Every structure is written in C-alpha cells, then in structure tokens.
Amino acid sequence: MSAPEKGLLNLVPFVSVDHMMRIVWAIGVERMITELAAYIEEDFLRWELFDKTPRIAAHSDEGVIELMPTSDGATYGFKYVNGHPKNVSEGLQTVTAFGVLSHVDSGYPMLISEMTILTALRTAATSALAGKLLAPRGARTMAIIGAGAQCEFQALAFKALCGIETVRLYAARNLSGQGIGIVSCPTSQEAILGAEIVTTCTADKRRATILTDNMIGAGVHINAIGGDSPGKTELHRDILLRSGIFVEYAPQTRIEGEIQQLDPDYPVTELWQVIAGKASGRRNEREITLFDGVGFAIEDFSALRYIRDQLPGTGHFVNLDLLADPDDPRDLFGMLLRARDQ
DSSP: OOOOOTTOTTEEEEEOHHHHHHHHHHHOHHHHHHHHHHHHHHHHTTGGGSOOOOOEEEEOSSOEEEEEEEEOSSEEEEEEEEEOGGGGGGTOOSOOEEEEEEETTTOOEEEEEEOHHHHHHHHHHHHHHHHHHHSOTTOOEEEEEOOSTTHHHHHHHHHHHHOOOEEEESOOSSOTTSSSEEEEOSSHHHHTTTOSEEEEOOOOSSEEEEEOGGGOOTTOEEEEOSOOBTTBEEEOHHHHHTEEEEESOHHHHHHHSGGGGSOTTOOOEEHHHHHTTSSOOOOSTTOEEEEEOOOOHHHHHHHHHHHHHHHHHHOOOEEEEOSOOOSSTTOHHHHHHHHHTO
C-alpha cells in the first residue's frame, strides 16, 4: 500500500455504514464473503510476518470493549469493537465496531471504516474458510444454534464456500429467497438431526451448554463462534475432549474461546498451519472437528485491506479532512493563525 499522495495529506478515506451497505450490494453478499475469505487466506499464508497479540480488553459486568491491533511491517491496522449482550433489550446492537489502516513508514492513516457490518462478513468468511478445510466431504446440511446477528451471514457463507444447501435452525428471519433450504426446528436437539456441520453463535456473556456431549455424533464439524470472552462458552467440555480442535491464535483463544475450559497446554492446531500445509486438517470421516473461532486481528486487517481495494471501483466513500497539513511541518501554530484570518 503506497505512501500518502503529496498534496492530499490531510484527507483520509472514510467508509460509513451507508457506504459499506452500498459496497456490499454493488459486489453481492456471497461474492463479497468469498473474496474476503480469499484475502484472509492470503494473509494467513503470511502469518509469520504479522505482529500478534491477544486483543486488549476492558471487561465489565455488562460486556467488553476491545482493541485488536496488528501489522505486517508495511501496514498497521486495528479494530475497536464492543460486545454487550444486554444491548439487545435496550434496542442497541450487541456488537459495534470501526477500524483503521495506516502506513507504517509515516504513521499516517489510509482508511477509516465502519466495521459492524464488515465484522459480520469477515466472521462468516473465516468460519466458512475453516469449514472448507475441516468439514466432512460432501456436507450439505448445517444446523445453526443461535438466531442473532451472525445467523444469516453464516448460512450464506457456508452456502458460498462449502456448498451447504440446507440450514436447520430455531428461528429464520431473512433467509427466504436466498437460494438455500430452510428447516425451522422447535429445539436445538432437533436442529442438529442430520446436520454434518453445527454452528453455535449465541451471545450471552456466561458459561452455557448449548451443545451437550450426547448431541454430537462422529464425523460432525462444529463451528463454535459464540464463546468470545473469558467466562463465556457454549459447548460441554466433553465435546472438546473428543474433537480435533482448530483455533486462530492459541494464546487468545485460551483466554476467550471454548478451550478456556481445558488445561493451558492442551494441544490445538492454529488454522494458518492447515492453510499453509504445515498441519493436517480433518484426519478421517469419523473425526469430530471443532473450529473454536473467537475472531483475530489479522482477519480484520484482511477485511480492511479488501475494503480499501474496492474504493476506486465502487466510489462509496468520502474523504475526511482529518490530518493537520501545515506548509511547514514544524509550524502547526502558524497554520492555526492563518485559519483565524480566513
């Protein structure tokens, strides 16, 4: 990503919520998820170049506020994101987010973007990328436990990347007309019947048992993305002990994911290792595979990089007059004085 263009140093492209929605529909939801997955895969192949740290979190009884930073040495990115399950009862989003990309060599930002919608898209893209690598061959049915904001994105991502034809779920809102079969089920126990893939995406900030050990048979792939903070899990511990476990970044997932229930040295495989051919994915048809997805900064970096690449073709952004740009970099006060006289 090139350095800031001379003469426009004060301007930073900004993608609003309205811009993001226009970008999504200009590209198409499934195509955008597929392309986001390709960007994530590309960056996971560069995994060792990136700075990596568990997200920086401020926890409260009501929720969490987090910063998720990373850099590949040329570009720096971060996301601000919250998670407040109680918000729904107050008419607010559980998750809101925005992100920034910057030039490492100058420190100047190159993009500011909404990331509430973008996070939903990149989360689904990452889940489906993992599913493509780990789900049983020929899987066509997925159960979704949790009908919150992620539900439709997950269904369309697994349709686009994994060939899922039918979703079984407790409550479906917006999936009719999306080219995927819908089976409404009164209970989670019924939803998982016949499903080769099971996605859990609940929001409660507590330890829960969405899936018990007797609900999961041999050969199933579990896409567990609801457990994303300390003290918040969805699966019975015995399921983990029967599964091959795959994570994004183990030091973070051991704090926030399902594997916080296990010993700190319990063996897991990072997804990038499977993508790079350094580790095996599914070993046989009867293995239970578990993607313990909590979201990681490199995925946000990939998503922001993708959005930046779409701006010239879509035009859906505005330039913010964000950075002071005095004629003499040492004369910031002089710039202020000249503004007074205008």
